[in-house]
Amino acid sequence: MEILLTALPLALDPLTIGLVVLGALLGIIFGSIPGLTYSMALVLVLPITFKFDAVPAIGMLLGTYIGGMTGGSVSAILIGIPGTPSAAATVLDGYPLAKSGRAGLALGTAVVVSAFGGLFSLAVMIVSVDLVARLAIRFGPAEIFALVLFGMSTICGLAGKSLLRGLVAGTIGLLLMTVGMDELDGVPRMTFGTTSLLQGVHLLVAMVGLFAVPQVMNMLADYKSGGQALYRAKAVKTELPSFRQLRGNLSVMIRSALIGTGIGSIPGTGGPIAAFLAYDQARRFSPNKENFGKGELSGVVASETANNAVTGGAMIPLLSLGIPGDPATAIILGGLLIHGLAPGPMLFMENKVEVYTIYLAIGLAYIAVVLIQYFGIRLFVKILRVPPHILAVGILVVCVVGTFAIRNSFLDVYVMTGVGLMGYLLTRFRIPVTPIVLGLVLGETMEREFRTAMILSEGKFDIFYTSPMALFFFGLVIAVIAFQLVGARRERAKLNSNVQEKAHAEN
Amino acid sequence: MTDASKDRLVGLVLLVFAVAWSVIVVETIPPGSSGPVGPRGFPLGLGVLLAGLSGLMILGSFIPRGRDSADELQGEPVALGVEIWAIASTVGLLVVYTLLLSYSGFIIGTALSVAAALLFILRVPDWRLILGMSLGMSLGIYLVFGKLLGVYLPRGSWIDLYF
Known part of the structure; x- marks a missing residue:
C-alpha cells in the first residue's frame, strides 16, 4: 500500500500523463492504418523517450503499445481491413455491423471491451508477476541461460512458418549482438579495428531498420505497382454500448479475457491467435451461432477483449523473467533496459516503486485510449484517408531523426539503412525478422549467464544438468522443437493430400 | 524464382557468410582468460551453428515436398x-x-x-x-x-x- 502511495504521484505527474496520452494517440493512429504496425510506432517513439526519466518514458511506450492494440479495430470495423493482425478476427463481425449502419456501436463496444480485457489482464498480471518473480529469484546463471534458451526457441519456432528459418533468423540476431566490446574480457570483437563499432550494433538502430524500413519499401512498391488501396471510410460517431448489451456479453468477455491473458503469457503467441480462439469459443457457446460472421456484436466483443488481454499476459514473462513474447514487448524490453530497469526478479526488489508506476501507467493508458477513441474517432477516419505513399515519406523522416537522436551519430543512420535493406531481403527470402530482434535483445544475457555458469562450475557442464529448474526449461526447449516438427509434418501431409484430392477431382 | 531455389540461394549466401565470420573470429578474437568460455566462444559457436543451419537449408531445398505451407500466406508478388x-x-x-x-x-x-x-x-x-x-x-x-x-x-x- 505504501509503495502504491509513493507510485501514485509519479504516475499522475502531468508529464507522465501527457506522454501516456501522446503514446496512446500515436499507437491508435499506427494501429488503425493498415500496413503500419504498432511495433513500428514503438520503435519510432523509443528514441523520443530517451530524454525523459524512466517512468514517463515507459509510460509513453506502454501507451503506444496499448493504443496500437486497440487501434487495429478502427479500420477493421470501418473498412473491413485489420489495422493490425490482432484485429483480423474483429473484421468478421465488425465490418458487417458497419455495413448495416452500426459502425458507431461496433467501435464503441470494441473500445469498452478492449479496456475491460486490458484491465482484467492487468489484475492477473499484478498477482502472477509477483509469484513468478518470487520463484525466479532463486535462479542462478545456469537456470537463466536455460530460460533464455527456452524463450528463444519458442519465438524461433512460432514466429515463422518454419522452425529452420526461425532458427537461422535467431542465430543471425545473436551473431549481430556479439559485435562490439566483450563485457567480460574487455576484448573488441568483429570491430575490424574501428572505434565506431566498439559500442556494437545499437539495439534500437537495428529495430528501426528491421521494423520500419522494409514496411516503407513495401508501401512504395504497392504505390508503384498501382496495388495501393485508398481507404474511404465514412464519417462516424462512436456510440457506447448499453449496460444491457454489456451484461448480455459478460460471460463472453470473461472467457475471452482469460484466453487472451493465458495466450499472451506464452512467448511467441500473441494477439491474432488469442483473438481467433476467443472468437471461436464465443461462437460455439452462443445461442445465435448462425449470426456470427454476419454482424454479431459478441464476435467483436470476443476478439477485442482477447487481443487486449494479451497485453497484460505478455507483461508477465516480460517483467518477471525478462522474456519478451513478441516484437512489441521486445521493443518495450529494449526501452526498459535503456532506462536502467532490467526486467527480472531483481526488478521487484530494487525498483518496486517503478514497477507499481508501470501498473498505474497501464491503467492510465486504457483510460486514455477509451477517451481518445470516443472523442477522436473523426480524426482517425481522416487519417485513414491519407495516401500510404505520402505517409511513407513522413515515416522515413522520423526514422532518420529517431536513429540520429540515439547517439547523435550519422553512422547509426547508415547502419539503420543497411539493417533495413537486410531485413527486407531476408523477409523476401522467407526468413522472419522477429527472431533476429529477439536474438539481439536476449543475446547478451544468454552469453553472460552461460559464461558465468561455466566459470562457477570451473568448466564442467554438469551445472546445467544437475539443476532441476534448468532441466525443466531444457525439457521445454525440446518439447517446443518436437511440437513444431510434428506440426509442420502434419500440415505438409494435409496440404499434399489436398493437392492430390484436387488433382484427382480434376481428372 | 521457385521456393527451393530461393532457399538454395539464401542458404548459400548465409553459408559463405558464416564460414567467413568463423574464420575472422578465430583470426581476430583471442581465446581470453576470464574463464572456460572466453570472448571467442560465442561468436565462433554461433558462426558454426549458422553454417550448419544454412547447410540444412540447402539440403532441404533438394527434397521434393509438394507445396510449402508458407506459400499460402504470401500475397501476390510485385514485379x-x-x-x-x-x-x-x-x-x-x-x-x-x-x-x-x-x-x-x-x-x-x-x-x-x-x-x-x-x-x-x-x-x-x-x-x-x-x-x-x-x-x-x-x-x-x-x-x-x-x-x-x-x-x-x-x-x-x-x-x-x-x-
Whole structure:
C-alpha cells in the first residue's frame, strides 16, 4: 500500500500523463492504418523517450503499445481491413455491423471491451508477476541461460512458418549482438579495428531498420505497382454500448479475457491467435451461432477483449523473467533496459516503486485510449484517408531523426539503412525478422549467464544438468522443437493430400 | 524464382557468410582468460551453428515436398522492376537525406529531402502538397521534437539554420 502511495504521484505527474496520452494517440493512429504496425510506432517513439526519466518514458511506450492494440479495430470495423493482425478476427463481425449502419456501436463496444480485457489482464498480471518473480529469484546463471534458451526457441519456432528459418533468423540476431566490446574480457570483437563499432550494433538502430524500413519499401512498391488501396471510410460517431448489451456479453468477455491473458503469457503467441480462439469459443457457446460472421456484436466483443488481454499476459514473462513474447514487448524490453530497469526478479526488489508506476501507467493508458477513441474517432477516419505513399515519406523522416537522436551519430543512420535493406531481403527470402530482434535483445544475457555458469562450475557442464529448474526449461526447449516438427509434418501431409484430392477431382 | 531455389540461394549466401565470420573470429578474437568460455566462444559457436543451419537449408531445398505451407500466406508478388525501384528509392532517399542533414542541418535538409521525394520519387503533381509537407514536416518536427521534447536534431557543417 505504501509503495502504491509513493507510485501514485509519479504516475499522475502531468508529464507522465501527457506522454501516456501522446503514446496512446500515436499507437491508435499506427494501429488503425493498415500496413503500419504498432511495433513500428514503438520503435519510432523509443528514441523520443530517451530524454525523459524512466517512468514517463515507459509510460509513453506502454501507451503506444496499448493504443496500437486497440487501434487495429478502427479500420477493421470501418473498412473491413485489420489495422493490425490482432484485429483480423474483429473484421468478421465488425465490418458487417458497419455495413448495416452500426459502425458507431461496433467501435464503441470494441473500445469498452478492449479496456475491460486490458484491465482484467492487468489484475492477473499484478498477482502472477509477483509469484513468478518470487520463484525466479532463486535462479542462478545456469537456470537463466536455460530460460533464455527456452524463450528463444519458442519465438524461433512460432514466429515463422518454419522452425529452420526461425532458427537461422535467431542465430543471425545473436551473431549481430556479439559485435562490439566483450563485457567480460574487455576484448573488441568483429570491430575490424574501428572505434565506431566498439559500442556494437545499437539495439534500437537495428529495430528501426528491421521494423520500419522494409514496411516503407513495401508501401512504395504497392504505390508503384498501382496495388495501393485508398481507404474511404465514412464519417462516424462512436456510440457506447448499453449496460444491457454489456451484461448480455459478460460471460463472453470473461472467457475471452482469460484466453487472451493465458495466450499472451506464452512467448511467441500473441494477439491474432488469442483473438481467433476467443472468437471461436464465443461462437460455439452462443445461442445465435448462425449470426456470427454476419454482424454479431459478441464476435467483436470476443476478439477485442482477447487481443487486449494479451497485453497484460505478455507483461508477465516480460517483467518477471525478462522474456519478451513478441516484437512489441521486445521493443518495450529494449526501452526498459535503456532506462536502467532490467526486467527480472531483481526488478521487484530494487525498483518496486517503478514497477507499481508501470501498473498505474497501464491503467492510465486504457483510460486514455477509451477517451481518445470516443472523442477522436473523426480524426482517425481522416487519417485513414491519407495516401500510404505520402505517409511513407513522413515515416522515413522520423526514422532518420529517431536513429540520429540515439547517439547523435550519422553512422547509426547508415547502419539503420543497411539493417533495413537486410531485413527486407531476408523477409523476401522467407526468413522472419522477429527472431533476429529477439536474438539481439536476449543475446547478451544468454552469453553472460552461460559464461558465468561455466566459470562457477570451473568448466564442467554438469551445472546445467544437475539443476532441476534448468532441466525443466531444457525439457521445454525440446518439447517446443518436437511440437513444431510434428506440426509442420502434419500440415505438409494435409496440404499434399489436398493437392492430390484436387488433382484427382480434376481428372 | 521457385521456393527451393530461393532457399538454395539464401542458404548459400548465409553459408559463405558464416564460414567467413568463423574464420575472422578465430583470426581476430583471442581465446581470453576470464574463464572456460572466453570472448571467442560465442561468436565462433554461433558462426558454426549458422553454417550448419544454412547447410540444412540447402539440403532441404533438394527434397521434393509438394507445396510449402508458407506459400499460402504470401500475397501476390510485385514485379521485380518495381521492387528494385522501391528498394533503390528508399535507400537512395535515406542516404541523400542523411548527407544533406550533415551538410545543411535539420531544417533545410528535411525540407529539401521531403520535397525531392515527393517531386522525383512519387511525382506528386500538387505543388501545394509539396510545399506544405516539406515545410510542415521540417518546421513541425523542429518545433515539437527539437524545441518541445528536447530531442537532439542534426546540425549542418556548411549551413546551419537554428533559432
